[in-house]
Amino acid sequence: MATPLTDQERRKQISVRGIAGLGDVAEIKKSFNRHLHFTLVKDRNVATPRDYYFALAHTVRDHLVGRWIRTQQYYYEKDPKRIHYLSLEFYMGRTLQNTMINLGLQNACDEAIYQVTAPGVIGFGGMQSVEVCSVLNVQLGLDLEELEDIEEDAGLGNGGLGRLAACFLDSMATLGLAAYGYGIRYEFGIFNQKISSGWQVEEADDWLRYGNPWEKARPEYMLPVHFYGRVEHTSNGAKWVDTQVVLAMPYDTPVPGYKNNTVNTMRLWSAKAPNDFNLQEFNVGDYIQAVLDRNLAENISRVLYPNDNFFEGKELRLKQEYFVVAATLQDIIRRFKSSKFGCRDPVRTSFETFPDKVAIQLNDTHPALAIPELMRILVDVEKLDWDKAWDVTVQTCAYTNHTVLPEALERWPVHMFEKLLPRHLQIIFEINRRHLERVAAMYPGELDRLRRMSLIEECDPKRINMAHLCVVGSHAVNGVARIHSDIVKNTVFKDFYDIEPEKFQNKTNGITPRRWLLLCNPGLADIIAEKIGEGFLTDLSQLKKLLNFINNDAFIRDVAKVKQENKLKFAAYLEKEYHVKINPESIFDIQVKRIHEYKRQLLNCLHIIAFYNRIKKDPSKHFVPRTIMIGGKAAPGYHMAKLIIKLITSVGQVVNNDPVVGDRLKVIFLENYRVSLAEKVIPAADLSEQISTAGTEASGTGNMKFMLNGALTIGTMDGANVEMAEEAGEENLFIFGMKVEDVEALDKKGYNAKEYYKRNAELRQVIDQIGSGYFNPKEPGLFKDVVNMLLNHDRFKVFADYEAYIKCQDKVSELFKNPKEWTKTVIRNIAGSGKFSSDRTITEYAREIWGVEPSDVKIPPPNEPPLERTLVLVLNLA
Numbered sequence: 046m047a048t049p050l051t052d053q054e055r056r057k058q059i060s061v062r063g064i065a066g067l068g069d070v071a072e073i074k075k076s077f078n079r080h081l082h083f084t085l086v087k088d089r090n091v092a093t094p095r096d097y098y099f100a101l102a103h104t105v106r107d108h109l110v111g112r113w114i115r116t117q118q119y120y121y122e123k124d125p126k127r128i129h130y131l132s133l134e135f136y137m138g139r140t141l142q143n144t145m146i147n148l149g150l151q152n153a154c155d156e157a158i159y160q161v162t163a164p165g166v167i168g169f170g171g172m173q174s175v176e177v178c179s180v181l182n183v184q185l186g187l188d189l190e191e192l193e194d195i196e197e198d199a200g201l202g203n204g205g206l207g208r209l210a211a212c213f214l215d216s217m218a219t220l221g222l223a224a225y226g227y228g229i230r231y232e233f234g235i236f237n238q239k240i241s242s243g244w245q246v247e248e249a250d251d252w253l254r255y256g257n258p259w260e261k262a263r264p265e266y267m268l269p270v271h272f273y274g275r276v277e278h279t280s281n282g283a284k285w286v287d288t289q290v291v292l293a294m295p296y297d298t299p300v301p302g303y304k305n306n307t308v309n310t311m312r313l314w315s316a317k318a319p320n321d322f323n324l325q326e327f328n329v330g331d332y333i334q335a336v337l338d339r340n341l342a343e344n345i346s347r348v349l350y351p352n353d354n355f356f357e358g359k360e361l362r363l364k365q366e367y368f369v370v371a372a373t374l375q376d377i378i379r380r381f382k383s384s385k386f387g388c389r390d391p392v393r394t395s396f397e398t399f400p401d402k403v404a405i406q407l408n409d410t411h412p413a414l415a416i417p418e419l420m421r422i423l424v425d426v427e428k429l430d431w432d433k434a435w436d437v438t439v440q441t442c443a444y445t446n447h448t449v450l451p452e453a454l455e456r457w458p459v460h461m462f463e464k465l466l467p468r469h470l471q472i473i474f475e476i477n478r479r480h481l482e483r484v485a486a487m488y489p490g491e492l493d494r495l496r497r498m499s500l501i502e503e504c505d506p507k508r509i510n511m512a513h514l515c516v517v518g519s520h521a522v523n524g525v526a527r528i529h530s531d532i533v534k535n536t537v538f539k540d541f542y543d544i545e546p547e548k549f550q551n552k553t554n555g556i557t558p559r560r561w562l563l564l565c566n567p568g569l570a571d572i573i574a575e576k577i578g579e580g581f582l583t584d585l586s587q588l589k590k591l592l593n594f595i596n597n598d599a600f601i602r603d604v605a606k607v608k609q610e611n612k613l614k615f616a617a618y619l620e621k622e623y624h625v626k627i628n629p630e631s632i633f634d635i636q637v638k639r640i641h642e643y644k645r646q647l648l649n650c651l652h653i654i655a656f657y658n659r660i661k662k663d664p665s666k667h668f669v670p671r672t673i674m675i676g677g678k679a680a681p682g683y684h685m686a687k688l689i690i691k692l693i694t695s696v697g698q699v700v701n702n703d704p705v706v707g708d709r710l711k712v713i714f715l716e717n718y719r720v721s722l723a724e725k726v727i728p729a730a731d732l733s734e735q736i737s738t739a740g741t742e743a744s745g746t747g748n749m750k751f752m753l754n755g756a757l758t759i760g761t762m763d764g765a766n767v768e769m770a771e772e773a774g775e776e777n778l779f780i781f782g783m784k785v786e787d788v789e790a791l792d793k794k795g796y797n798a799k800e801y802y803k804r805n806a807e808l809r810q811v812i813d814q815i816g817s818g819y820f821n822p823k824e825p826g827l828f829k830d831v832v833n834m835l836l837n838h839d840r841f842k843v844f845a846d847y848e849a850y851i852k853c854q855d856k857v858s859e860l861f862k863n864p865k866e867w868t869k870t871v872i873r874n875i876a877g878s879g880k881f882s883s884d885r886t887i888t889e890y891a892r893e894i895w896g897v898e899p900s901d902v903k904i905p906p907p908n909e910p911p912l913e914r915t916l917v918l919v920l921n922l923a
Contacts (some may be wrong), residue, residue, distance in 0.1 A: 062139060063200070069157075069615075069636075070156045070160065071157075073120065073153055074157045075155055076104040076231055077100050077157060077161060077238070078100075078161070084103050088747060094195055095191065095255060095274070096139075097192055097257055098192045101158060101192055101208065101917065102141055104257055105141060105148070106259065108148050108150060109144065109148070109308055111906070111907025111908075112148075113308035114907075115911065116904055118305070118911070119911075123223075124384055124402075125223045126404060127225065127380070127403060128217065128222055128223065128225070128891075128897065129223070129225050129227055129377055129403065129404065129405045130210060130217070130224060130227065130406050130408065131228075131373060131408060131412035132207070132210040132227070132412065133365065133366065133409075133412065134201060134203060134207030134210060134228065135199075135201050135202060135207055135210045135211055135226060135347070136199075136201060136204070136207030136208040136223055136409075137198075137199040137201065137202075137298075137311075138211070138560075138719070138724070138921075139198055139720070139721055140196070140199070140259045140298075143560055143564055144301055146273060146559055146563055146564055147215075147301040147559060147578065147909055148304070151189075152259065154189065158187040159184065159185075159186055159187060161184065162184050162185065164347075166419065168552065175257075186328035194721075195205070196721075197252040198252065200234030200252060200720075201235075202349070203352065203421070204352075204637065204639045205353075205447075205554075205638075205744070205746050206408065206447050209408075209525075209746060210408055210865070211557050212557040214226045214300045215300065215302075215303075215557040215559060216555070217309060218301060218305075218307050218308065218883045219303045219307070219559070220302070220884060220891070220899035221305060221899060221900035222887070222891060222897060222900070223309075224309050225309065226300065226310075227311075227314075228311070228313050229313060229314055229345075229365060229368070229369050230296045230314060230315040231347070231348055231494060232251075232253060232315075232346060232348065233249050233250050233347060233348040234250045235250060235678065235719070236250055237250050238678050238717040238718070239717070239718055240694060242675060243694035243695055244690065244694075245679055245687050245690050247351075258862060260296045261296065261298075263295045265296055266295050266376065267292050267294050267317070268292065268295075268370050268371075268372050268376065269290045269292055270290070270291050270293050270295045270367070270371040270372055271285065271288035271289070271291075272288060272290075272291065272367070272466070273287075273289045273464065273465060273467075274286055274287040274288035274465050275287055275467055281429065282424070283425050283468060283471070285421075285425070285467070285468040289342075289591070291317070291318065291319075291342045291345060292316070292317040292550070293314040293317075293371070293372035294310070294314065294315045294317050295314055295376070296314075296315060296318075297310050297311070298310070298311040298312075299892050305904070306905065312373075314346065314368065315346045316341075316342060316344070316346040318339035318342035319342075321711040322335070323338045323391060336800040340470055344361065346365070346368070349571060350362055351678070351680055352682075353641065354587070355453055355680060356452065356455050356456065358456070360461055360465065360795050363461060363462075366411055367466060369412060370414045371414075373415070374415060374418050374419055377403055377405070377903060378422065380769050381399060396427060396429060396437050399437050404443070404895040404896070405419075405443070406445065406894070407442060407443065407444045407519070408759045409446070409448075410444075410454070410455045410512050410514075413444075413512075413514050414469065415442060416476075416514055416518035416519075417469040417472040417473050417514075419434075419438045419441065419442070420434055420435065422470055432804075435476075438500055438518060439518060442519045443519050443522070443523070443894045444518075445522075445523050445524075445552070446515075446522065446523070446524055446529075446537070446538075446743075447743050449532055449537050449740070451743070455510075455512070456510055456511070457508060457509045457596070458506045458508055459501065459508065471741075473501075473514065473573070474501070474899050475516065476500065476517065476804065477500040478499055480498075480499075480500065481495055481903060482532070489646070498540045499538055500513045500514050500517065503553070504709075507530070511900055513541075514651070516538055517541075519548070520548065521548060521894045522538070522550070523552045524550075524551055524552075525743050525744040526554065528740075528762075528764065528767050528785065529743040529764065530549070531551075531898065532785070533544075533549065534889070537916075540568050550893060550894065552889050553765060553881075553888075554744050554881075554886060555746075555884065555885055555886035556753070557699065557882070557883050557884075558585050558753065558884075559582065561750045561754070562753055563582060565724040565727060565728055566727075566728040566754050568607040568610060569728070569754065572604065576591065576594055577590040577591065581879075583884065585878070585880075585881070585882035585885070588875060588877075589876055589877075589879055590745075590876075591872055591875060591876040592876045594872070595876075601868050601869060604868050604872060604875075605864060608729075608731070608868075608871070609629070611728040612729045612731075613629050613630045614630045615633075615729035619713065623713065625701070626709050627672045627708070628670050628709075628711070631670035631672045631708070632672070632732055632857065632858070633673065633674065633730050634671050634673045634732040634734065635673075635726060635730040635756070636673075636675045636676075636735065636736070637675070637677055637715060637718050637722075637727075638677050638747055640677045640678065640679040640686040640687075640689055641686060642685060642686070642691060642840065643738055643741040643840075644736075646677070646693065647689060647692075647831070647835065647843050648736050648846065648850055649675060649736065650675075650696060651808070651811050651843070653700065653710075653712055654814060654815070655808075655818075656694075656710055657699075658669075658811070660706050660709055660710060661703075661705060662705075664705050668709050669859075669861050671710055671711075671712065672711045672713065673710070673713070674712075674713045674714075674715050674780070675712075676714065676715030676716070676718035676722070678718065688827075691827070692828055693829075695820040695821045696712055696820050697711075697712035697714060699820050727747075727750050727751055727754050727756070728754045730751055731756055731861070732756060732759055732779075732857060733748060733757065733758045734760070735759070735760035735766050736759065736846075737761060737763050737764065738761065738842055738846070739784050739785045739787070740788055741763065741841065742763045744765045745763075745766065746765075748760065748765055748766055748767070749765060752773070752877075752878045752881070753873050753875065753878045753881070754870045755862075755875055756871075756874075757777075757778065757779065758778045759778075759779040759850075759854065760779070761780070761782045761783070762780060766778070772877035772878070772880050772881075773876070773877030774873060774877070777873045777877070779857055780853075780890075781849040781850055781852070782845075782846035782850060784882055796839070796845060798837070798842075798844045799836055799838050801844035805848060808847050808848075812832060812835065814909070815828050816828065
């Protein structure tokens with residue numbers, strides 16, 4: 046069995062992360078020492094591992110600053126169209142390693158911090174005693190990976206939608222687009238998940254407790270955001286008066302492109318109470334209480350709502366959505382007006398050119414209020430007439446739909462709007478009146494069509510359909526995988542598609558290969574680079590060249606060896622963190638994603654129990670061993686999802702402690718799944734579980750990460766799985782189960798779970814065990830809700846796909862017995878994953894929605910003179 050290479054050994058190999066220059070190493074050491082002393086105010090006798098992390102983070106950040114300033118100067122000079130990506134979530138994860146990689150500094154930093162010397166050091170990473178150190182000026186021998194692991198994840202997202210936004214920022218910078226991410230700086234991100242007695246328990250994610258070295262507060266750009274109040278109609282137009290003001294304080298985080306010296310900005314807003322908050326009425330008298338009440342205003346940016354694919358209509362959430370939109374639009378308009386050419390060119394004081402200079406992309410309906418807010422500014426403040434303002438708004442905004450699940454669609458009560466945003470409600474009513482007039486003219490007398498297409502749902506209470514607002518108020522609407530975009534056109538927004546088919550597009554999601562290959566799987570990146578060069582890191586379609594090596598025995602061995610090393614490394618991590626010993630020769634069968642009924646972790650669980658029963662029934666038979674790992678968070682209020690976690694952990698308890706089973710089957714629930722854990726588990730996976738009911742998962746991006754990292758996929762024809770099968774060849778994925786049309790046919794006929802239960806003896810045994818308390822003898826009725834749901838009201842038809850899934854899992858075991866054929870299938874998958882780069886996705890958005898062209902102009906680094914002004918002028922004329 047191969048032992049994993051040490052980091053030092055791997056460093057000696059050819060590495061796509063760049064050779065460390067001696068000058069770089071010396072400079073980084075000097076900067077590291079300076080920050081430890083001047084920024085952290087520590088010497089080596091008292092410095093902790095966290096201090097060393099912060100010293101390194103500040104050292105790396107120093108390399109960003111010059112590029113960041115120069116990039117913004119370059120945009121000011123060139124005055125390109127700017128892209129504004131509005132999202133309530135940015136699931137960034139850790140920043141240090143990604144920044145080192147994108148700046149080409151990783152090996153220099155690695156070498157530098159290993160060499161850092163100190164007289165008198167308290168032990169870290171196996172250091173000698175203080176007495177010995179004080180005599181010798183020894184190397185600290187700091188380990189880069191240990192320092193990287195100290196960084197907190199920036200968990201400002203729930204799952205796919207927030208992580209997609211993070212990948213998009215990386216690609217926009219790498220493609221040289223003048224782009225900005227706008228969101229909220231939540232004080233508490235997605236909760237930390239603890240498993241206690243098999244149940245999920247939530248803990249607050251105090252990610253800012255030790256400070257964040259990557260952000261820069263910008264109080265000079267603080268902006269007012271208004272709530273409540275009333276509308277006065279004057280001869281000079283509508284005025285929104287008597288409002289409550291909350292201030293939006295921007296915090297900027299640099300977003301470096303890959304080795305192109307471009308550094309874009311993610312600007313996150315934090316809520317601050319104005320100094321006169323609650324003190325306006327002098328006669329209130331309770332000064333202390335007024336100061337304490339500042340918290341009420343500042344609660345807006347306190348915490349991320351932890352729901353994924355579920356709408357919870359809370360007023361605080363609506364406040365968050367308006368807060369980010371109102372601050373962002375003020376910022377966009379300020380930048381539009383004060384840009385270089387705005388100062389000289391009278392056309393820039395007019396909003397005619399606004400859509401030529403500004404693109405706003407709405408990441409789902411959460412920032413939908415950008416549409417009425419932009420209308421409010423243009424009509425009430427800038428005094429444009431309605432038709433002109435509407436034209437500018439529609440040409441500026443574009444909307445990405447992320448889900449077709451009805452419970453996820455945002456439908457805000459009209460009465461809540463009336464209280465919180467009275468002017469916006471009037472504007473939405475007017476948008477709706479004009480919209481319905483247009484529809485009525487096209488379809489006279491079709492009242493049902495008008496009802497279906499209205500922005501206002503005439504239910505009790507009346508609600509505003511935010512998706513309809515987005516479709517009507519945007520020039521482009523896209524789904525996130527081909528199958529999803531077809532569903533959007535043919536069902537969810539069919540009426541809208543009939544009227545304006547040209548609005549609707551598909552933009553299949555992607556992932557950044559910098560984080561999801563180079564950073565998390567350097568061993569695989571290296572052997573790929575040895576064969577086809579490094580160009581794939583910015584043009585992932587080049588991975589197709591690997592098909593030339595499909596029969597190359599040395600390459601097949603290298604791919605298998607890297608996978609085995611990753612599995613050994615992850616097994617060691619699991620042993621350290623979970624105190625479980627697993628068989629590294631087993632299939633690492635992994636399902637990591639949010640816990641949701643539609644994602645069907647329950648189907649996986651039924652297979653685990655069926656496999657367990659087979660071993661128990663015939664203990665002497667040879668079974669291909671498996672380690673099945675399931676991870677993900679459940680929304681705190683989602684009872685069934687939490688019960689599913691408890692079921693998985695209960696099954697694990699029984700299976701893992703059964704001596705008959707041994708190491709042929711192990712079940713592990715991966716606690717607190719997050720970006721930094723994904724970076725560890727994905728490179729180690731053999732099998733990726735993507736088993737949602739066809740037609741429910743819009744795209745998925747975890748599926749792409751596993752494919753790129755050499756796992757095979759077992760999955761349904763859902764989301765991007767369809768395109769993955771197309772790219773790699775369906776025969777190279779384990780595809781099973783109903784397709785969308787089969788699900789629709791079953792819906793028409795009526796899904797009867799009990800039929801499958803009666804017909805399939807193995808399934809019946811599994812369900813009876815869950816229901817009888819076999820896996821929880823102390824509380825035998827615990828899972829009755831799960832059994833009842835599966836048998837009587839399962840919207841996601843687990844039993845309908847059960848038999849096909851089990852047969853498909855048998856095929857997986859069969860192929861795994863032939864390591865060479867398995868690895869050749871892996872290579873075909875890696876070679877077929879090139880389409881799923883977020884660089885390709887963003888290039889499509891740029892050309893087909895935003896009307897801009899990606900640029901490969903490399904801005905000179907800070908130590909070189911800037912681009913000549915003549916070149917800048919040429920670029921402006923181009």
